[in-house]
C-alpha cells in the first residue's frame with residue numbers, strides 16, 4: 210500500500226498582508242510535500258487562513274469594513290503569493306468555511322458530552338496580537354505588555370467556558386517525554402516540558418459573542434459564547450480532512466491522512482500546538498500528530514522586522530526578489546541560509562552571495578561546462594562510459610559524496626534539516642567540479658587515443674549533475690526541469706526520486722542542449 214504523508218502549515222491570520230514569515234513555513238511545507246510525492250507517497254498538503262478572533266474584528270473595524278470583507282480581501286493575497294511561489298498545496302481551508310464551522314461545533318459537542326468543559330469566569334490578562342491568555346507572573350515580568358509585539362495586554366473579566374486542560378498535563382508530559390521526535394527541535398521541546406512541569410491551568414475556550422460582534426463560531430451549548438480562536442484554528446488540521454464526520458460531502462475523506470506527519474509552525478505558536486492541541490485530541494480519543502516542528506524567526510538586515518520600521522519582507526519585496534533571482538532561487542535561499550529551527554537574518558547581500566557561489570558557480574557552472582563539453586567533443590550525444598558503475602578516479606572523487614547524499618538525504622528531510630540536505634547536494638556538485646579540474650577532459654580531447662577515457666569522464670559528469678538536479682527538485686522544481694531538459698531529459702521518469710538518483714541510469718546517446726546559464730550571475 211502507498212504510504213501517506215500529511216503536512217500542514219499554520220493557518221495565517223487575515224488581519225494583515227502576508228510576509229516572509231508566512232512564506233518561509235509554506236515553502237518548507239511545499240518542499241516536504243514535493244519530496245514525498247517524488248518518493249511516490251500519497252501526500253496531502255494543507256494550508257489556509259485563520260479568520261476569527263478579536264484581532265481580526267479590530268483590524269476590520271480600523272479599516273471600516275466587516276471582518277468577512279477583510280478576510281475575503283486578505284485571503285486573495287495569500288492565495289496569490291502561494292501561486293507566485295509555486296506552492297503545491299492540496300487544500301486551502303478558511304476557518305469561515307461552513308465545512309470547518311460545523312465540524313468545530315461538533316467537536317465542542319463531544320467535549321460537552323464527555324464533561325470536559327465547564328462554565329467559569331476568566332479573570333486575567335490577554336494578548337490580543339497573539340490571541341493568548343497570559344498568566345499574572347508572565348504579564349508582570351513583561352510589564353503588562355506582549356512579549357511578542359510589545360503592545361499593552363488587555364484585562365479580561367468575563368464568564369467563559371473552560372476546558373479541563375490541567376487534568377491532561379501529566380499525560381502530555383509523558384507523551385512528549387516518551388516520543389523524542391514529537392516536539393522539535395530539541396531545545397524547544399525542553400522549553401515546553403519545563404513550562405508544563407510548572408503546572409497548567411484549565412483553559413478558557415470561549416469568548417462572549419457580543420464582544421466579537423458575533424464574528425466567530427457559536428458554542429453549540431451556549432450561543433452567547435463563541436469558540437476561542439485557537440481552539441477554532443487548531444481544529445482545522447482535522448476538519449479539513451472531513452473529521453469529525455457530520456454528514457456532508459467532506460466526510461468521505463475522513464481520516465484518510467490523519468494523523469499528520471508534521472505540523473510546521475513558528476516558534477511563537479509552539480505552546481498551542483504542543484500542549485492545547487494534543488490535549489484536545491487525547492480528550493477526544495483522536496491519535497496525535499507525529500511531529501510538531503517549530504522554526505525560528507527572521508530578522509531583516511540585522512533588525513527585528515516590524516511595521517513601524519517598515520522593514521518587513523513583504524509580498525511585494527518577495528515578488529521583486531523572485532523577479533530578479535527567480536522564485537526557485539528564493540525558495541532555495543530561505544531554506545538554505547538558516548538551519549530550520551534556528552533564528553536567522555535575511556540580507557540581500559547574503560542572498561546575492563549564496564546565489565552566485567552555490568547556484569551560479571557550483572551547480573549552474575557544472576551543468577554548463579558538462580553540456581558544453583559533450584556538445585563539443587561528442588556532437589551533443591552523451592558518450593558511453595567504459596563502465597557504468599563508479600570505479601577508479603571516478604570513484605575516488607565522486608563515490609563518497611554520492612553515497613553520503615544517498616544515505617543521508619531521507620533522514621535530513623525527515624528531520625527538516627533542509628540546509629544540511631542541500632549542503633550534501635552541493636558537496637557532490639563541488640566534488641564533480643574538482644573531478645573535472647583534476648582529470649582535465651579539455652586536454653584529453655586533443656588526444657584521439659584518449660577518446661574512451663574522455664567519454665567515461667563526461668558520462669560521469671553528466672550523471673553527477675543529473676543526480677544533483679534530481680535531489681534539488683523539491684526545492685527548485687522549475688529550474689531543475691530546465692536543467693534536466695539541457696541533459697536531454699524531458700519525460701517524467703515515474704521512478705521514485707531516490708531510485709532516479711542512482712548512478713548509471715542516464716542512457717548514452719541522450720542528446721544534450723546548450724543554452725543560457727541556468728543561474729545567470731548577479732552583480
Ligand code: ME8
Pocket residue numbers: 218219220221222223229230231233234259442443474475476477478505506507508514
Ligand atoms: O499565528 N520569521 O498566524 P500568524 C519567521 N493564526 N516566521 C514568522 C515571523 C518571522 N519574522 N513572523 C511571523 C498565527 N512568523 C495563527 C496560527 S495555526 C492553527 C494558527 C510566523 O499569521 C509565526 O511564527 O500570526 C507563525 O508561525 C506564522 O508566521 C503565522 O503567523
